[in-house]
Amino acid sequence: MNERELERKARVAQLLLDGARTLGETLDPDRVYDRFHDLLTSFVPHDGVLVSSYDAGEGLIRCDYAWSDGNRLDSSVFPPVPLNRQGGGMQSKVIVTGEPLLFNDVAEVVQQPGGTYYDVDREGKVRKLPDSGPPGSRAAMMVPVKHEGGVVGVVQVMSNSAQYSFDQLELVDGLVQQMAAAVRNARLHREQRRLEAAEVAARAVAAEREQAANVLDAVGDGIFLVDGAGVIRLWNRAAALVTGLRGDSVRDTPVVDVFPEWEALVARIPVVEHGATAQAATLPARVGTRDLWLSFVAVSIPDGIVYAFRDLTSERRLEEEKSDFIATISHELRTPMAAVYGAAQTLLMRNDELTPEQKQAMLEMVASQSARLGQITEAVLLATQLDRGTLSVESEAVDIGELARATVEAMRPQLPPSADVDLEIAPQVGTASGARDRIQQVLVNLLDNAVKYGGEGTVNVRVEPANGVVRILVTDSGPGIPFAEQQRIFEKFYRSGPELTRATGGTGLGLYISRELVQRMGGHLEVRSHPGAGSTFVVELPRADVEMHRFR
Numbered sequence: 001m002n003e004r005e006l007e008r009k010a011r012v013a014q015l016l017l018d019g020a021r022t023l024g025e026t027l028d029p030d031r032v033y034d035r036f037h038d039l040l041t042s043f044v045p046h047d048g049v050l051v052s053s054y055d056a057g058e059g060l061i062r063c064d065y066a067w068s069d070g071n072r073l074d075s076s077v078f079p080p081v082p083l084n085r086q087g088g089g090m091q092s093k094v095i096v097t098g099e100p101l102l103f104n105d106v107a108e109v110v111q112q113p114g115g116t117y118y119d120v121d122r123e124g125k126v127r128k129l130p131d132s133g134p135p136g137s138r139a140a141m142m143v144p145v146k147h148e149g150g151v152v153g154v155v156q157v158m159s160n161s162a163q164y165s166f167d168q169l170e171l172v173d174g175l176v177q178q179m180a181a182a183v184r185n186a187r188l189h190r191e192q193r194r195l196e197a198a199e200v201a202a203r204a205v206a207a208e209r210e211q212a213a214n215v216l217d218a219v220g221d222g223i224f225l226v227d228g229a230g231v232i233r234l235w236n237r238a239a240a241l242v243t244g245l246r247g248d249s250v251r252d253t254p255v256v257d258v259f260p261e262w263e264a265l266v267a268r269i270p271v272v273e274h275g276a277t278a279q280a281a282t283l284p285a286r287v288g289t290r291d292l293w294l295s296f297v298a299v300s301i302p303d304g305i306v307y308a309f310r311d312l313t314s315e316r317r318l319e320e321e322k323s324d325f326i327a328t329i330s331h332e333l334r335t336p337m338a339a340v341y342g343a344a345q346t347l348l349m350r351n352d353e354l355t356p357e358q359k360q361a362m363l364e365m366v367a368s369q370s371a372r373l374g375q376i377t378e379a380v381l382l383a384t385q386l387d388r389g390t391l392s393v394e395s396e397a398v399d400i401g402e403l404a405r406a407t408v409e410a411m412r413p414q415l416p417p418s419a420d421v422d423l424e425i426a427p428q429v430g431t432a433s434g435a436r437d438r439i440q441q442v443l444v445n446l447l448d449n450a451v452k453y454g455g456e457g458t459v460n461v462r463v464e465p466a467n468g469v470v471r472i473l474v475t476d477s478g479p480g481i482p483f484a485e486q487q488r489i490f491e492k493f494y495r496s497g498p499e500l501t502r503a504t505g506g507t508g509l510g511l512y513i514s515r516e517l518v519q520r521m522g523g524h525l526e527v528r529s530h531p532g533a534g535s536t537f538v539v540e541l542p543r544a545d546v547e548m549h550r551f552r
């Protein structure tokens with residue numbers, strides 16, 4: 001290589017280095033093109049520059065930057081052209097071969113068939129060549145833009161008067177690759193910024209969603225959304241708490257699977273449009289396996305209908321309890337009061353007509369009915385004390401075997417002749433810890449029930465020791481208690497059978513009081529019954545010796 005050539009190469013290298021620096025200083029792709037054009041202008045005379053990109057996926061060549069006769073043009077005026085794989089057309093040839101081209105005879109080239117050529121004037125007016133006359137350019141250089149082994153674009157430099165040399169082509173090629181790298185860099189940077197901004201925005205949206213979800217979960221009312229297809233899309237924490245159904249088991253299931261009587265329920269809930277004042281409807285609702293009283297409001301939104309509900313089951317139960325209480329007590333009081341009143345009236349008005357035996361019978365009736373009235377009042381007061389937690393139950397060592405025997409003996413004369421009570425006391429029962437009179441009260445109640453509800457057969461009372469407890473079992477051979485009622489009979493005022501029409505009197509407080517008393521003595525009361533096969537009520541009380549041992 002001669003000295004002149006070496007010098008030239010060194011100059012080219014220097015130019016390219018400077019070019020790379022200048023191009024790399026900006027991170028805006030548009031500014032990169034402008035700088036590239038400025039650099040080019042200082043080294044290569046030209047009248048037009050066109051930067052196009054080639055998208056291999058679409059097979060289209062698009063103009064990214066255009067400059068003609070001293071003006072920057074809007075690149076969108078150039079229609080995208082499809083790649084001509086046969087190599088017709090100068091741009092296509094460069095893309096297909098990956099080799100730069102140099103022409104000093106543009107007018108001739110555009111005459112050749114197979115290519116599509118345009119000419120653009122300084123106003124950006126596009127002419128199709130050669131149909132609309134000869135091209136303005138005389139010489140042209142075309143350089144492929146390469147990236148990762150493929151051609152991703154073409155840069156054209158055109159002159160209307162000058163002739164181009166291969167040295168110039170070499171320089172332009174170098175500059176083009178620098179420019180392309182700078183554009184790629186700028187685009188990557190811009191894309192990264194866009195992604196970062198998108199991420200920040202996505203995070204903000206997620207945070208907002210999370211906040212909304214947190215708020216929804218913190219709300220005390222149950223909230224759920226039913227979409228247009230009748231599927232539950234949202235189920236907040238309160239909804240899960242009230243119904244016992246977790247969000248993940250309910251979400252995306254048809255609402256009718258969650259509320260079995262949904263059709264009937266929804267017909268009674270007024271739905272208002274978003275923004276209007278909602279009207280609440282308090283309804284009994286079966287949700288999953290629970291029967292609840294829920295107060296619903298419903299609002300229609302574009303995604304479906306939002307239902308909010310509040311659990312009023314305990315308020316309702318209280319209401320029901322109150323009315324049960326009044327109904328039961330007034331019914332239970334009426335019979336003995338009417339008897340006492342009737343007897344008193346008779347004694348007053350017809351005293352002279354009555355025999356001493358009749359008077360005696362009436363007075364006995366007044367006494368027994370007054371005792372019944374006293375018992376009812378006593379039961380109500382006791383239940384109230386238990387409710388309020390104001391009843392104290394002492395604890396002593398009680399010989400349960402002896403207590404059972406005494407109770408059965410005391411009750412025997414009062415039982416109807418058909419009732420037979422059989423007592424069985426296992427050896428070494430030991431003593432239980434509790435209050436003697438309260439245990440007796442429980443036993444009397446259980447025996448009373450066994451005789452009242454247990455039919456004709458024998459009532460069996462068994463006392464036995466068991467693991468750390470003394471157990472009393474009261475078994476009858478009556479009709480038994482349906483499974484569905486075995487827990488309910490321990491509720492206050494609960495009486496099975498049709499309301500107020502039962503032959504046997506009672507307040508429905510006996511088992512409630514019994515269970516509460518046993519629990520206060522540290523024991524349990526439960527029932528085992530198979531409908532049709534009698535019932536066994538089981539009382540378990542802690543053994544007194546075990547208790548003492550524990551406190552020693």
Ligand code: ADP
Nearest residue numbers: 449450453489495496506507508509510511512
């Ligand atoms: P009351 O006897 O005043 O109705 P309880 O609380 O003692 O109240 O009993 C509640 C209900 O439980 C009764 O009304 C009855 O229906 C049922 N019951 C109680 N004991 C028996 C039994 N041994 N067999 C069948 N049913 C019973």
